[in-house]
Amino acid sequence: MNSLILVAVLLLLSAIGYQFGRKRALAGTGGEIRGLHSLPGYYGAYVALWCALPALLVIAIWLSAQGGIVDSLLIAGLPASAQTLSTGELSLLLSDIRNLASGDITSRTPSPMVLAAAERYNDLRSTGFAAMVVVGLALGMAGFFFGWRAINPEFRARPRVERIVHWALIVASAIAILTTIGIVMSLLFESIRFFSRVSPVEFLFGLNWSPQTALRAEQVGSTGAFGAVPIFAGTFLITIIAMLVAVPVGLFSAIYMAEYASPRFRAIIKPILEILAGIPTVVYGFFAALTIAPFFRGFGESIGLDVASESALAAGVVMGIMIIPFVSSLSDDVINAVPQSLRDGSFAMGATHSETIRQVIIPAALPGIVGSVLLATSRAIGETMIVVMAAGLASNLTANPLEAVTTVTVQIVTLLVGDQEFDSSKTLAAFALGLVLFVITLCLNVIALSVVRKYREKYD
Amino acid sequence: MTDAAMSEDNTPKELEAALEKAPETEAVKALPIKVRATDVNVFYGDNHALKDVTIDIPEHRVTAFIGPSGCGKSTFLRCINRMNDTIDICRIEGKIEIDDRDIYDRSIDVVQLRAKVGMVFQKPNPFPKSIYDNIAYGPRIHGMVAGKTDTDEMVEASLKRAGLWAEVKDRLAQPGTSLSGGQQQRLCIARAIAVSPQVILMDEPCSALDPIATARIEELIDELRRNFTIVIVTHSMQQAARVSQKTAFFHLGVLVEQGNTEQIFTNPVDKRTQDYITGRFG
Numbered sequence: 074m075n076s077l078i079l080v081a082v083l084l085l086l087s088a089i090g091y092q093f094g095r096k097r098a099l100a101g102t103g104g105e106i107r108g109l110h111s112l113p114g115y116y117g118a119y120v121a122l123w124c125a126l127p128a129l130l131v132i133a134i135w136l137s138a139q140g141g142i143v144d145s146l147l148i149a150g151l152p153a154s155a156q157t158l159s160t161g162e163l164s165l166l167l168s169d170i171r172n173l174a175s176g177d178i179t180s181r182t183p184s185p186m187v188l189a190a191a192e193r194y195n196d197l198r199s200t201g202f203a204a205m206v207v208v209g210l211a212l213g214m215a216g217f218f219f220g221w222r223a224i225n226p227e228f229r230a231r232p233r234v235e236r237i238v239h240w241a242l243i244v245a246s247a248i249a250i251l252t253t254i255g256i257v258m259s260l261l262f263e264s265i266r267f268f269s270r271v272s273p274v275e276f277l278f279g280l281n282w283s284p285q286t287a288l289r290a291e292q293v294g295s296t297g298a299f300g301a302v303p304i305f306a307g308t309f310l311i312t313i314i315a316m317l318v319a320v321p322v323g324l325f326s327a328i329y330m331a332e333y334a335s336p337r338f339r340a341i342i343k344p345i346l347e348i349l350a351g352i353p354t355v356v357y358g359f360f361a362a363l364t365i366a367p368f369f370r371g372f373g374e375s376i377g378l379d380v381a382s383e384s385a386l387a388a389g390v391v392m393g394i395m396i397i398p399f400v401s402s403l404s405d406d407v408i409n410a411v412p413q414s415l416r417d418g419s420f421a422m423g424a425t426h427s428e429t430i431r432q433v434i435i436p437a438a439l440p441g442i443v444g445s446v447l448l449a450t451s452r453a454i455g456e457t458m459i460v461v462m463a464a465g466l467a468s469n470l471t472a473n474p475l476e477a478v479t480t481v482t483v484q485i486v487t488l489l490v491g492d493q494e495f496d497s498s499k500t501l502a503a504f505a506l507g508l509v510l511f512v513i514t515l516c517l518n519v520i521a522l523s524v525v526r527k528y529r530e531k532y533d
Numbered sequence: 534m535t536d537a538a539m540s541e542d543n544t545p546k547e548l549e550a551a552l553e554k555a556p557e558t559e560a561v562k563a564l565p566i567k568v569r570a571t572d573v574n575v576f577y578g579d580n581h582a583l584k585d586v587t588i589d590i591p592e593h594r595v596t597a598f599i600g601p602s603g604c605g606k607s608t609f610l611r612c613i614n615r616m617n618d619t620i621d622i623c624r625i626e627g628k629i630e631i632d633d634r635d636i637y638d639r640s641i642d643v644v645q646l647r648a649k650v651g652m653v654f655q656k657p658n659p660f661p662k663s664i665y666d667n668i669a670y671g672p673r674i675h676g677m678v679a680g681k682t683d684t685d686e687m688v689e690a691s692l693k694r695a696g697l698w699a700e701v702k703d704r705l706a707q708p709g710t711s712l713s714g715g716q717q718q719r720l721c722i723a724r725a726i727a728v729s730p731q732v733i734l735m736d737e738p739c740s741a742l743d744p745i746a747t748a749r750i751e752e753l754i755d756e757l758r759r760n761f762t763i764v765i766v767t768h769s770m771q772q773a774a775r776v777s778q779k780t781a782f783f784h785l786g787v788l789v790e791q792g793n794t795e796q797i798f799t800n801p802v803d804k805r806t807q808d809y810i811t812g813r814f815g
């Protein structure tokens with residue numbers, strides 16, 4: 074909180090710096106803007122940046138390093154008996170000290186040693202903070218003065234300020250890229266840890282999935298089995314069902330909208346389909362679990378079939394409904410992009426509208442349609458909420474859509490929900506599953522995008 | 534129809550002889566009329582695009598439509614195979630007869646009409662199919678071929694008549710779009726003649742082509758008129774003079790003047806035709 078005030082003070086200082094910079098630049102030419110190299114605002118910005126940037130940077134580094142430094146100073150100051158504690162006990166002790174220092178309740182009645190340490194801890198922290206305030210303000214003032222001094226009418230403020238803006242843009246895009254790389258790396262490293270315990274061959278080809286590992290060694294079923302084939306098969310089954318729903322419905326509605334519908338009808342129906350794409354998946358989830366699944370079950374019963382209440386069919390159908398708008402709106406775009414000259418050519422040969430659609434338009438739009446179907450497939454594979462709510466939890470290797478199956482995303486959720494130690498094979502298995510999911514959807518997207526791009530090149 | 538029958542000259546011998554002897558104007562008049570338009574008016578919504586067009590198009594001749602752009606040449610051409618039906622706001626009045634039958638009559642099936650009246654467009658528009666399938670497309674949808682040998686013969690005959698066979702006979706399975714612009718346009722012509730039409734409409738067929746490809750197509754048009762009646766829209770007066778026997782000049786939706794090509798270009802009656810031909814506008 075106090076650091077926030079420090080930051081606010083620095084920002085205020087830099088705002089003042091902006092005004093001073095402007096004034097000094099204008100004063101140099103006697104208020105004549107045309108005598109300046111750059112517009113006055115650039116001189117102001119130059120001083121403001123010098124004032125704020127170095128100070129804020131140092132504060133950021135200070136804040137991120139302070140915790141560790143204070144902790145190690147604190148440990149060094151503890152009596153010898155505490156120095157020999159194991160890491161676990163030491164961190165417990167440290168958190169006791171911290172809690173006591175901030176006035177919270179501790180897990181046991183504090184010993185004199187802990188009390189003394191808490192006092193020391195507060196001392197160290199307030200000293201550190203005071204030092205940071207001094208350094209930060211000093212840097213701010215120094216920057217202010219330095220920037221202000223440099224200003225004269227010939228000074229080239231614009232290129233300098235613009236270079237800083239340029240760097241800021243680079244940093245922003247680097248953050249986006251680096252976080253992506255970071256996520257992939259963490260997936261990769263955790264998966265490697267998992268594969269050091271469970272062999273990749275077992276994971277990729279094993280037929281038995283029961284990730285429950287026992288906490289105590291003597292417990293029954295303590296080992297856990299990590300053969301992921303049943304979950305891949307379940308994902309595959311549900312995705313197939315979803316595509317069986319989404320591709321015909323999406324494609325036909327796209328053809329109808331692009332080729333037959335009147336402009337007025339199109340204007341109404343397109344936004345409705347887009348609304349379908351805007352429904353939160355959790356809503357689809359309870360639609361699947363509360364409406365569709367019981368319906369299928371009841372219907373199955375009435376014709377003498379045994380349908381599980383969490384059947385793959387229900388989850389797949391609802392997921393298919395969810396991705397209809399993806400297929401239809403992308404396909405609609407590619408069908409519209411087929412040049413009118415091809416339609417004219419076909420009509421002029423005496424072809425009917427439906428012959429033209431089947432034999433000319435669809436073949437011309439096919440690469441784009443394939444691309445949109447692949448993108449929709451990768452959506453379906455990665456979709457989580459619907460299957461968490463409507464598909465089963467138990468792994469079940471079956472091709473029967475009336476039985477319950479589980480999917481990769483469902484397993485990741487169940488493996489990580491709740492209190493978990495982040496070290497067991499069970500939690501690490503989630504990362505391995507995530508990695509597989511990532512690789513598959515990445516491949517699908519890359520293929521889909523390259524197919525779509527190739528298609529674009531052909532007609533533009 | 535077999536290749537031999539198709540390439541046979543349908544023009545009666547006497548007529549051909551008369552054509553050689555008599556002055557051109559007389560010859561054009563003497564020929565049977567293939568397409569006859571009477572008082573045709575076309576509206577695009579409120580835009581009155583064609584006004585009272587009346588023209589006779591002689592059989593086995595090339596008739597050229599010339600005129601500044603936007604004057605309604607394409608619009609009129611598209612009336613002859615009812616392509617304007619595909620435009621919602623387009624309304625047509627008047628009468629167009631082919632072989633003395635009104636093509637806008639209720640009893641006429643537009644699919645059959647278009648099999649009889651082929652069309653070639655300004656920009657070559659081969660279908661996204663192989664060269665072979667491009668040609669086979671029309672005969673297949675009209676049920677004119679049965680079996681593979683039949684289709685093979687038909688494809689070969691059509692490509693030969695469009696003068697494209699030698700260039701593509703070893704690459705029939707390649708996409709039509711892999712050909713050069715001029716070859717694509719000849720493919721489109723071959724595609725049109727594959728359904729043995731009687732009339733072929735061409736809307737500025739050379740405007741997207743280079744001079745050599747253009748010359749090639751003009752030669753082809755001259756050969757084709759032995760078997761087909763050809764109507765060509767062109768913005769090039771030289772082209773009209775080179776390939777056509779009859780020329781019609783359109784201006785602002787009005788058919789200003791029509792007649793023997795030579796007469797139109799050497800001795801135009803109307804002031805507007807004179808101005809256009811001498812390059813004073815357009």
Ligand SMILES: Nc1ncnc2c1ncn2[C@@H]1O[C@H](COP(=O)(O)OP(=O)(O)O)[C@@H](O)[C@H]1O
Binds near residue numbers: 580582609
């Ligand atoms: N599809 C259409 N919709 C509305 N107006 C059109 C359409 N096609 C042509 N027109 C109008 O009809 C007139 C004649 O056009 P067009 O026949 O294409 O001329 P040309 O081929 O002689 O250049 C123009 O005024 C044009 O704007």
Ligand SMILES: [Mg+2]
Binds near residue numbers: 606608736
């Ligand atoms: Mg035109």
